Amino acid sequence: MSVKKSGFFCFFCGKHCSLIAHVEDGKVTRVTKDKESGILSDICPDAKGPVTIPGVYHHPDRLKYPLKRKGKKGGGQWERISWDEALGSIVEKFQSCKEEFGPESIAMVLGEPKGLDFAFGQRLATVLGTPNVITPGCYCGVQTAAANQFTHGSMMVNADYDTQKTGCMVIWGNNPRHIGGTFNGMMPTEIDERLKNGCKLIVIDPGTIDYASKADLWIKPKPAMDGLLALGMIKVVIEEGLYDKEFVARWTVGFEELKTHVATFLLEDIERETWVPRDQIIEAARMIARHTPCIIGTGNALEGTIAALQTCRAVFILNGLTGSVGVPGGLIVKTQNKFHRPGKFYFPKGFPRQKENSIANDFVLAIGSAYVPTQTLVNTILTDKPYSIKAGLFSVTNPLCTYPDAKATYDALMKLEFMAVAEIFHTPTTAIADIVLPAALPGEHATIAYWPAWTGQVKCDPKFIDPPGEAWPDMKIFNELAKRLGFGEYFFEDTDEKMLDFWLKPSGITFEEFKTKRILYPDHAYLKGNEDKFFQTPSGKMEIFSAQMEQLGISPLPYFEELIKPKQVAAPSADYPLIFTNRKETGFMLSGYRSDPAMRKRYPEPLVEIHPDTAREAGIEEGDRVYIEAAKGRIVQKAQLNSNLDRRVIMPAFGWWFPEAPEATQYGWRKSNLNVLTNGYPEELSTGAVQLRGIPCRIYKADDAPL
Numbered sequence: 001m002s003v004k005k006s007g008f009f010c011f012f013c014g015k016h017c018s019l020i021a022h023v024e025d026g027k028v029t030r031v032t033k034d035k036e037s038g039i040l041s042d043i044c045p046d047a048k049g050p051v052t053i054p055g056v057y058h059h060p061d062r063l064k065y066p067l068k069r070k071g072k073k074g075g076g077q078w079e080r081i082s083w084d085e086a087l088g089s090i091v092e093k094f095q096s097c098k099e100e101f102g103p104e105s106i107a108m109v110l111g112e113p114k115g116l117d118f119a120f121g122q123r124l125a126t127v128l129g130t131p132n133v134i135t136p137g138c139y140c141g142v143q144t145a146a147a148n149q150f151t152h153g154s155m156m157v158n159a160d161y162d163t164q165k166t167g168c169m170v171i172w173g174n175n176p177r178h179i180g181g182t183f184n185g186m187m188p189t190e191i192d193e194r195l196k197n198g199c200k201l202i203v204i205d206p207g208t209i210d211y212a213s214k215a216d217l218w219i220k221p222k223p224a225m226d227g228l229l230a231l232g233m234i235k236v237v238i239e240e241g242l243y244d245k246e247f248v249a250r251w252t253v254g255f256e257e258l259k260t261h262v263a264t265f266l267l268e269d270i271e272r273e274t275w276v277p278r279d280q281i282i283e284a285a286r287m288i289a290r291h292t293p294c295i296i297g298t299g300n301a302l303e304g305t306i307a308a309l310q311t312c313r314a315v316f317i318l319n320g321l322t323g324s325v326g327v328p329g330g331l332i333v334k335t336q337n338k339f340h341r342p343g344k345f346y347f348p349k350g351f352p353r354q355k356e357n358s359i360a361n362d363f364v365l366a367i368g369s370a371y372v373p374t375q376t377l378v379n380t381i382l383t384d385k386p387y388s389i390k391a392g393l394f395s396v397t398n399p400l401c402t403y404p405d406a407k408a409t410y411d412a413l414m415k416l417e418f419m420a421v422a423e424i425f426h427t428p429t430t431a432i433a434d435i436v437l438p439a440a441l442p443g444e445h446a447t448i449a450y451w452p453a454w455t456g457q458v459k460c461d462p463k464f465i466d467p468p469g470e471a472w473p474d475m476k477i478f479n480e481l482a483k484r485l486g487f488g489e490y491f492f493e494d495t496d497e498k499m500l501d502f503w504l505k506p507s508g509i510t511f512e513e514f515k516t517k518r519i520l521y522p523d524h525a526y527l528k529g530n531e532d533k534f535f536q537t538p539s540g541k542m543e544i545f546s547a548q549m550e551q552l553g554i555s556p557l558p559y560f561e562e563l564i565k566p567k568q569v570a571a572p573s574a575d576y577p578l579i580f581t582n583r584k585e586t587g588f589m590l591s592g593y594r595s596d597p598a599m600r601k602r603y604p605e606p607l608v609e610i611h612p613d614t615a616r617e618a619g620i621e622e623g624d625r626v627y628i629e630a631a632k633g634r635i636v637q638k639a640q641l642n643s644n645l646d647r648r649v650i651m652p653a654f655g656w657w658f659p660e661a662p663e664a665t666q667y668g669w670r671k672s673n674l675n676v677l678t679n680g681y682p683e684e685l686s687t688g689a690v691q692l693r694g695i696p697c698r699i700y701k702a703d704d705a706p707l
């Protein structure tokens with residue numbers, strides 16, 4: 001039997017490594033690293049893509065046919081139905097909701113984009129007339145993108161390709177070896193090259209990441225207090241005169257306001273609130289400012305607090321003060337690729353989104369970025385305020401495990417009159433659906449991947465096997481629904497390769513040609529030679545003080561009072577003396593793919609990392625079952641001792657549920673799911689960010705709780 005090889009991109013994390021699928025007799029027998037094309041393939045140590053993808057493609061538990069609930073909601077009884085019946089039921093419900101309660105009573109609930117699915121879901125919502133598109137933007141990506149936009153005038157601020165000239169790197173709240181690169185696209189290969197060239201490295205993380213052992217300085221701040229740490233370093237850089245004076249004078253606005261503000265607090269205040277010794281704050285600030293250009297690569301950990309936006313702003317301002325923006329070896333701005341802009345596709349001509357009708361009307365940046373924070377959906381369903389949400393279409397998303405306050409999410413989704421969920425496997429969320437639709441993966445259909453959008457790369461994912469049973473690509477589901485709802489003229493006849501040509505038109509190539517080219521890279525610019533257009537801010541400069549933010553009612557500077565808010569909403573007490581932070585295990589993608597036997601063998605159970613002294617005090621030993629209790633509830637995970645942790649911090653694993661548990665328990669989502677312990681309130685008032693880390697808790701042995 002001949003083996004056909006096909007290049008594609010891993011869909012398990014934001015790195016999107018270039019991989020090769022080995023296809024034999026219509027089956028993917030192996031997935032290997034792409035060593036030939038020259039496209040970056042920075043595979044993680046767990047080799048999540050190569051290990052998991054073959055098993056996922058051909059897993060016997062893949063959803064293969066549309067299903068309709070039999071019996072009570074969440075009861076685990078299903079009946080196979082045709083696509084015609086499934087789509088007909090959704091259309092009938094949506095039309096009756098629209099007539100009776102208005103289109104805004106329908107929610108479009110989207111997960112992490114893989115191909116063009118996200119853009120199709122947004123467009124369907126727009127033509128349908130509902131502004132209520134719910135995405136995880138409120139705790140992933142939006143704060144970084146918005147802070148970059150306000151500070152630099154572009155969300156596409158990335159590490160330069162030139163690895164020779166960088167003087168210092170900071171890896172902050174991210175584990176780039178395992179899960180994506182940093183938000184500014186600093187990939188492990190490039191980090192390694194820079195280290196070989198003598199570049200300094202600072203790691204800022206309460207947990208043990210791979211690069212910590214290579215760091216010149218490893219700082220372990222109190223979870224959720226990163227913004228204050230950045231502000232402390234800014235104070236040192238300014239007061240010791242270490243900033244790039246020429247850059248600051250010529251290319252920034254608001255420096256004097258910042259200088260005045262940092263004089264209002266002491267480094268001892270920062271030390272007390274962040275747990276980082278004063279000397280370490282000074283050492284880090286000096287290293288960053290003296291070894292330029294410096295690239296501070298942040299990760300998702302900085303976004304899981306109610307000070308997320310201001311934290312990102314503080315970090316970017318710190319980076320900018322060193323004169324590292326727009327120079328070789330520092331941060332550059334990438335320009336939009338020649339590709340039909342997904343954001344434009346969301347809004348067909350003549351269909352403005354009815355923002356004023358959105359349940360997220362209060363969140364000025366969420367509205368601007370076309371999403372509703374997840375907890376806003378939950379709260380609206382539970383309270384029927386400002387109006388009732390009656391029905392939802394969910395696309396490859398698992399809110400029961402990924403939204404804050406899992407119990408409230410469960411109550412809300414149980415209350416929802418109608419839920420249609422498109423998924424790869426059954427999940428806790430499909431278990432309480434009315435209709436389940438089988439979704440196809442990239443490789444089972446041709447698509448184009450453009451996410452994360454801020455890297456500006458556009459990637460070709462050709463089809464190389466058939467989907468299982470009757471599974472459809474999500475974009476086809478949206479497309480067919482649009483046609484049945486009477487909006488066919490704004491969509492496509494089919495979501496085939498001809499449709500993909502439309503997306504590539506601005507680049508002048510067809511999808512057929514794209515299969516050989518495989519990737520489109522964006523252009524990039526340095527400040528020199530682009531002085532008139534580098535900073536696309538209102539002032540044409542890097543905005544330390546943002547008048548734009550002020551006009552929107554958002555603090556124009558990352559003040560101390562803003563950055564200390566995470567502590568004010570979650571202070572430890574006698575009942576809850578420890579603090580947990582939020583750990584994404586390296587073997588999985590968020591809450592997904594726990595059905596895969598290969599990776600499950602390596603990571604069979606959720607692990608909570610605990611300092612040995614803290615464990616001893618609680619009578620806990622390595623491998624014991626441990627209850628983790630917070631004000632919101634209690635879960636159980638297995639103890640893994642880690643002497644590198646601060647004694648006051650524990651690190652439970654995120655996203656756990658158990659595909660092997662009975663469906664009538666919704667696959668055991670209550671047992672170990674970290675979001676049982678988080679809360680949907682309070683929220684950061686522009687993006688809807690909530691506190692997902694730095695939450696007080698206690699631990700004790702769980703002898704009575706088998707996993």
Ligand code: SF4
Pocket residue numbers: 010011012013014015016017042043044047048049050177178179180
């Ligand atoms: S999960 Fe691993 S293999 Fe897949 S893109 Fe991420 S780093 Fe690469």
